[in-house]
Amino acid sequence: QKEVEQDPGPLSVPEGAIVSLNCTYSNSAFQYFMWYRQYSRKGPELLMYTYSSGNKEDGRFTAQVDKSSKYISLFIRDSQPSDSATYLCAFNSGNTPLVFGKGTRLSVIA
């Protein structure tokens, strides 16, 4: 079983749609959960960072962590063409390197 699974997409949605991006993981030691957004020819930009189960909201973005199911999600409300990017989930367990998902390519069509 892979340590992190993330559907690479591509995912194409119309402007204004709610987007759901997901990752599953197998390592119970993971304590920290992150979502990065990466535009073409740019570095990954930290979007969300959390270390507990539950929801965390920041503007149009909501991160959800379910440790019992080993599942994290990122929801984007009222999606915009500027949200078109690759979204990477990332995990670590403290004092260990980050483990990234493969990334999901999202296109929001105007």
Place this chain on the structure above:
Amino acid sequence: DTEVTQTPKHLVMGMTNKKSLKCEQHMGHRAMYWYKQKAKKPPELMFVYSYEKLSINESVPSRFSPECPNSSLLNLHLHALQPEDSALYLCASSRGTPDNQPQHFGDGTRLSIL
């Protein structure tokens, strides 16, 4: 604009050249990282510096040589690279020892080996 600054943004070099990539952060972070990223792949960790000491080397070939002159600067010295080394090289930093703080990335240096 990111708070981690990388120079140059683009670099083209021959296989016999020697060049250096530079990274700078002024967030007071004490851990700094080098990653390599190929197209449509996630970043792959190369090196980690914690409090200016090399703490992780992910079995990277010796043609890549990292250096951390001080807590704000990180260099990656390149020598005798191969065409397969063409990639985006990303620098990142985090507040504490690796890796219990989120990492913040620069925009990378796009390296092409001729």
